[in-house]
Amino acid sequence: MGKVYIVGAGPGDPDLITVKGLKCIEKADVILYDRLVNKELLSYAKSEADLIYCGKLPNYHTMKQETINTFLIKYAKKGKVVTRLKGGDPFVFGRGGEEAEALAKQSIPFEIIPGISAGIAAPAYAGIPVTHRDASASFAIVTGHRKEDAEEEVKWENLAKGVDTLAVYMGVSNLPYICEQLIKYGKEKSTPAAIIERGTTSMQRTVTGTLGTIVEVAKKEQIQNPSMIVIGEVVRFREKIHWFEKQAENAYPVSGVL
Structure with missing residues (x-):
């Protein structure tokens, strides 16, 4: 054997x-x-x-x-x-x-x-801590797949009201629904949100917005899978501590003239 x-x-x-x-x-x-x-x-x-x-x-x-x-x-x-x-x-x-x-x-x-797991690593590479003493005492790993049943409504209500940071897997195609549900059950439209495409790889890129704007941002930037969606106040820390994409830019400088 x-x-x-x-x-x-x-x-x-x-x-x-x-x-x-x-x-x-x-x-x-x-x-x-x-x-x-x-x-x-x-x-x-x-x-x-x-x-x-x-x-x-x-x-x-x-x-x-x-x-x-x-x-x-x-x-x-x-x-x-x-x-x-x-x-x-x-x-x-x-x-x-x-x-x-x-x-x-x-x-x-x-x-x-x-x-x-990408739910922790992708945010880290984007400069987003999933927990932070000043902003988040809890986080949840969530599937973005949608089920048509009563439990689906309860799930989003509990997540909106009971968790500080959400890391959503496989959620790009259902992003409008996810944002709609979280706002419906109490998350502010101004809640920061980020999407990290191909996290931790050389092709990583990150876009940010809020629950009220991230759908349009994702559409404009043509975000594709695999991507990690992060929702919560911790997204604000990216502005101060993003490092990986900055490192990549320094390693591969882009000239303005070809």
């Missing part, structure tokens, strides 16, 4: 993977990796390792979850060391829990290797 390592690859910057996560890549016989995994990390794999792409786009799955589970089980039963490589953290909207359940049901040994 082999073993499966469910590994968080981090938010995009390949240097943000954990030491243990990197070791799991290096020793794997088989690696099943997702779309948001930085492909540079695959260069650490053994030359003879099998690399299997399981990429998923929003609302479109290249490989069904049941198929991925079957692959994990099949290779482990063949005695292989299997690394399941996921963007961010496997237990934060990564369906790692479902994969672990499938393995446990088959009595297959596995380990969970946490990764740095």
Whole structure:
């Protein structure tokens, strides 16, 4: 019997993977990796390792979850060391829990290797602390996917009234609805908001506004997935402590004349 390592690859910057996560890549016989995994990390794999792409786009799955589970089980039963490589953290909207359940049901040994989630890392790279003694004592990680049920209304009411900072994953397509719900349940239109596109990568860009303006800002700037939406007073700190994009600008000066 082999073993499966469910590994968080981090938010995009390949240097943000954990030491243990990197070791799991290096020793794997088989690696099943997702779309948001930085492909540079695959260069650490053994030359003879099998690399299997399981990429998923929003609302479109290249490989069904049941198929991925079957692959994990099949290779482990063949005695292989299997690394399941996921963007961010496997237990934060990564369906790692479902994969672990499938393995446990088959009595297959596995380990969970946490990764740095984009909900914390992308704001940090944009100069936005998700908590701050003067502005935020709580934060929530939220899916931007919308469900048509009564619980959906309750969710946004609780978030609007009970949480200082919101980090919203997969929310670009539903941004108008998200802002509408938060304002409906008590958030001020003037509440600061930011969207971080391709956070922690060399292509990162950040736009800011308020709950009342961020939809138009995102539309004007043609913001695309993958993006992290951050809502709360902590966004104001970006003006003082943004560092990553400034660093990139200094590294690659742009001339006004070509």
